[in-house]
Amino acid sequence: MTETWWKKAVVYQIYPRSFADSDGDGMGDLRGIIDHLDHLAELGVDVLWLSPIYPSPQDDNGYDISDYQNIEPLFGSLEIFDELLTGVHQRGMKLIMDLVVNHSSDEHEWFLESRAAKDSPKRDWYWWRAARDGMAPGTPGAEPTNWGSVFGGPAWEFDEKTGEYYLHLFSRKQPDLNWENPEVRQAVYTMMRWWLDRGVDGFRMDVINMISKVVPLPDGRLSAGSAYADGSAGFVGGPRLHEYLQEMYREVFEGREGLLTVGEMPGVTVDEAKLHTDPDRHEIDMVFQFDHVWADRGPDPWLLQKLQLTNLKAILGRWQAGLAEVGWNSLYWNNHDQPRIVSRYGDDSPEHRVASAKMLGTVLHLHRGTPYVYQGEELGMTNYPFGGIADFRDIEALGQYKQALELEGRTPEEVLTVLRARGRDNARTPMQWDTTAQAGFSTGTPWLAVNPNYPQINAADQRQDPDSVFHYYRQLIALRHREPVIAEGDFTMLLPNDERLYAFTRRLGDTELLVIGNFTGESVQAEIEDAASWSGAELLLTNLPGASSSALTLAPWQAVIYKRSYPH
Ligand code: NOJ
Numbered sequence: 001m002t003e004t005w006w007k008k009a010v011v012y013q014i015y016p017r018s019f020a021d022s023d024g025d026g027m028g029d030l031r032g033i034i035d036h037l038d039h040l041a042e043l044g045v046d047v048l049w050l051s052p053i054y055p056s057p058q059d060d061n062g063y064d065i066s067d068y069q070n071i072e073p074l075f076g077s078l079e080i081f082d083e084l085l086t087g088v089h090q091r092g093m094k095l096i097m098d099l100v101v102n103h104s105s106d107e108h109e110w111f112l113e114s115r116a117a118k119d120s121p122k123r124d125w126y127w128w129r130a131a132r133d134g135m136a137p138g139t140p141g142a143e144p145t146n147w148g149s150v151f152g153g154p155a156w157e158f159d160e161k162t163g164e165y166y167l168h169l170f171s172r173k174q175p176d177l178n179w180e181n182p183e184v185r186q187a188v189y190t191m192m193r194w195w196l197d198r199g200v201d202g203f204r205m206d207v208i209n210m211i212s213k214v215v216p217l218p219d220g221r222l223s224a225g226s227a228y229a230d231g232s233a234g235f236v237g238g239p240r241l242h243e244y245l246q247e248m249y250r251e252v253f254e255g256r257e258g259l260l261t262v263g264e265m266p267g268v269t270v271d272e273a274k275l276h277t278d279p280d281r282h283e284i285d286m287v288f289q290f291d292h293v294w295a296d297r298g299p300d301p302w303l304l305q306k307l308q309l310t311n312l313k314a315i316l317g318r319w320q321a322g323l324a325e326v327g328w329n330s331l332y333w334n335n336h337d338q339p340r341i342v343s344r345y346g347d348d349s350p351e352h353r354v355a356s357a358k359m360l361g362t363v364l365h366l367h368r369g370t371p372y373v374y375q376g377e378e379l380g381m382t383n384y385p386f387g388g389i390a391d392f393r394d395i396e397a398l399g400q401y402k403q404a405l406e407l408e409g410r411t412p413e414e415v416l417t418v419l420r421a422r423g424r425d426n427a428r429t430p431m432q433w434d435t436t437a438q439a440g441f442s443t444g445t446p447w448l449a450v451n452p453n454y455p456q457i458n459a460a461d462q463r464q465d466p467d468s469v470f471h472y473y474r475q476l477i478a479l480r481h482r483e484p485v486i487a488e489g490d491f492t493m494l495l496p497n498d499e500r501l502y503a504f505t506r507r508l509g510d511t512e513l514l515v516i517g518n519f520t521g522e523s524v525q526a527e528i529e530d531a532a533s534w535s536g537a538e539l540l541l542t543n544l545p546g547a548s549s550s551a552l553t554l555a556p557w558q559a560v561i562y563k564r565s566y567p568h
Contacts, residue, residue, distance in 0.1 A: 006260050006285060007328065008487035009046035010365075010477045011096075011372045015336045016053050016075055017061060018430050019375055021442035028430070028441070030076035030084050036433075039459060041091040043378055043470070044477040047260060048088060049204045051336055052098045053081070057107050059173040060151075060395050061336075061428075063098075063206060064105040068191045085199050094201035096260055101188045102207045103174040110187075111175050118162050125184050126175045127167035129156070129217070137163050146219045148228025152399030155231060167217075169210060169235065171395055179211045179244055189251040196252070202260035205284070208245070209265035209272075212238030225300075227407035236267040242275060245283040254282070262330055262370075264288045270322035277327035286330040286370060291315045293338055296345075302404060302414050304421055307345055309499050309519050317493040320368055324490060329369030333360060334377045339426040343383035345519070347557065350456075352521055353380055355557035358472045358543035362559035363502050363517040365476040368491045373473065375431050379462055380469035383426040384451050389416065393448050394424045434460035475541060479561075483540075485511045500524045501554065512566040513540070518554040526552040537564035 020032030030053065040048065052062035053075045062072065071081050088095045104111055113122040135142035138158045144165055147155035149172075156165040157172040167176045177184050192203065213235045220229035245263075253259060261284040263276065268289050276283045292315045298305040323329050333341035342348045346356030357380030365371045386392065389401055389412070397419050404410040425448060432454040433440030439454035451457075462468035480486045489508035495501055501524055502517040514534055516526050528534075531552050540561040547555035554560065 005258065006047070006370050008480055008484075009260075009370060010044070010480060011047040011049055011260075011262075011370060012040055012043070012045040013049045013051065013335055013372055013374045015051045015375060015428060017051075017447060018428050018441075020431060020433065021444065021446070024442060024444040025074070026442050026444040026446050027074050029074065030071070030080045034080075034084050034087050037087050037091060039463075041093065042463070043373075043474055044481070045093065045373060047094045047096060047201065049096045049262075049372070050098060052100055057105055057173060059105070059171050063100050064103075064107075064171065064174045065100050066105040066107040067109075068101075068104075069194055082198070089199070094258070094260065096202040096204055096262075097195055097200050098206060099192065099203040099208075100206040101177060102210045103168065103170060103176045106173045106175050110177075114175075115159055115162070115166070118164070124181050125178055127178050127213070127217070128162075128164045129167070130164055137165075145217050145231060145234070146222060146229040147231030147234070148226070148403075149399075151396050152401075152403035154228055169207075169231075171399070176213075177211075179240070180213075180215065185244065185247065186251075189248060192248075192252045196256060196259070201258060203262075205261065205263040207266065208263040208284075209237050209241060209268055209287075210235045211244055212240040214238055225408055227403060232267060237265075237269075237272055242281075242283065245276065246281065249282040249284075261285045262288060266290045270319060273319075274323060274327045277323065286328045288330050288332065288335075289319060291319070293333075302410055302418050304418055309502065310497060312345070313493060313496055313502060316367065317496065320491040320493070324368070329367070330372060331364050331367050331369040332372040332374070333364055334374035334427060335372070336374070336427050337424050338374075339422050339424075340381055340383045341377065342380050343426070344421075347521060348382040352557050353382065353457075354467075354469055355543055357469045359517045359519075359557045359559040361469070361473055361476055362515065362541070362543065362561065365480060366486060366504075366506065366513070366515040366561060368487075368489065368506070371480070374427065376427075378470050378473040379432060379457055379459055381429075381432060381457060382451065382453060383421070384429050384449070386416075386420045386423065386425070388412075389419075391449070392419065392423060392425050394428070397423045397425060432458040434458050472543060479541060483511070483513075483563075484508055485513055489513070494528050495526070498527075501526055503528060507566055510565050512564055512568070514562040514564075515560070516552065516554060517559045518557055521556045523556065524554050526554060528552065533568060534562055534564065537562040537568075 017028045019028040020036050021028050022031035054065045055067040055070050055072045056062045114126045129144035131137035131142040143154050143156040149155040151171050158165050168174050218234045220231035222229040263284045265287045273287045295312050296305050296307045342357040346360050404415045429451045430441035430446045435455050439450045462470035485508035489506035492505045494503040500520045506513040518524050540563045542560045544555050544558045
């Protein structure tokens with residue numbers, strides 16, 4: 001096995017709460033995953049990434065961890081985890097864990113000790129600060145910096161007992177760990193080695209580009225209409241980030257083989273990502289950047305922006321070019337924080353859902369990089385028809401709604417319009433397995449409602465149907481395994497100014513591919529420069545086999561992949 005095995009791998013993300021419930025408590029669990037491993041093996045994915053399954057008060061659905069070396073009882077036990085890991089390995093797949101070490105839960109033993117007293121030996125494991133100079137502790141505006149938390153409200157929580165504040169970039173139940181303290185770092189590395197020794201194959205690292213903060217912590221920029229400042233300049237890509245990741249590599253990964261490490265990095269630039277993923281620098285294998293899923297976001301967070309295809313192409317083209325020689329891209333449309341891609345950049349109407357889901361899959365999987373499939377994406381699952389705020393469970397949706405209404409003068413409808421389209425709960429509705437009650441997810445009452453479209457969209461039907469999104473994704477994954485040009489080939493964007501078609505070529509040695517996706521509900525002719533020269537090429541895959549793509553005219557939401565030898 002070479003250290004770049006993941007270049008031709010496809011990763012599948014499981015959000016365990018919403019995947020499969022084996023015991024009827026309405027919450028997915030590890031036994032539920034074990035029961036469905038054959039679905040994943042049939043799909044052909046190489047790696048499973050599990051969102052957090054550790055003990056947790058579940059304030060942020062497990063991204064608030066109270067014990068890093070155990071399993072949340074709602075999900076199972078270490079014994080069941082070992083059984084799952086064996087089942088994954090037996091099927092020739094790997095398993096990576098979510099590593100959430102920018103913050104812990106406020107119920108983690110480390111934090112309980114830290115908050116107990118100012119002279120606690122673990123006081124400095126978290127970011128404790130006194131009130132702003134000249135202000136009375138605990139009064140509005142006395143927070144040590146003006147930063148807002150991602151989930152609404154200030155990023156600081158006042159602690160009556162010791163009269164100081166602690167930092168939490170996310171919920172108040174997610175205090176930030178202080179990576180400046182070498183004991184913290186060693187405790188994290190010890191825990192990571194423990195999981196690798198148990199047999200796991202790597203980590204997806206939660207907001208890992210926020211672990212290094214600018215010291216002293218600086219105030220952020222306050223923009224008109226927002227209650228708190230954007231503090232990101234003080235913690236995104238901080239001054240010691242590269243040093244920490246290199247130390248982590250030496251302490252945890254050096255000398256081990258067959259692993260995969262991917263760092264979630266909101267706000268990362270191409271240049272930084274190149275440094276993080278340059279194999280000679282020994283940091284991590286790949287990063288999750290966000291530019292392409294923020295492409296439909298304008299300056300006003302409560303105003304929906306329509307996607308400009310030219311903008312999406314400029315963004316992804318920039319990432320492809322930036323990491324062409326050194327470093328590596330991860331490729332994703334969906335995860336547990338993003339709305340469903342077919343509802344977002346595709347068309348989830350009955351007429352076009354299947355075609356547009358397949359087209360989006362084609363465009364993504366044919367880029368250079370490692371593709372990630374989020375549970376249900378392989379079925380073309382859609383956003384949920386949310387009514388009012390009572391339908392949401394996500395701490396982010398609820399917190400932002402409260403702040404926008406109470407402090408920023410927004411109307412409920414204004415905020416709900418955006419939450420319905422972009423809210424994270426869209427991704428978190430239960431996996432749609434079959435047509436039985438609750439989509440076969442649970443025999444009880446699911447923690448979040450099942451999408452009512454499960455009679456039309458479910459895994460059981462799609463496994464029987466050769467034209468389903470499921471079987472199409474299976475083909476895309478098999479194609480990557482089979483055609484070296486998909487994993488290794490270079491990438492050239494075509495038609496950068498076209499608002500309707502996404503087109504590019506890939507080339508490796510004497511093989512060349514042409515990929516085109518139609519992002520509209522109309523027929524569109526692709527005006528690529530040497531169109532005629534592709535007339536004899538082999539049509540490797542299309543999502544609409546009946547539709548003609550002669551003279552490169554694409555039917556609504558059609559995708560085509562042509563292959564020819566180079567030079568032709
Ligand atoms: C990113 C995770 O993907 C998200 O779900 C979580 O809320 C935050 N990090 C905080 O851990």
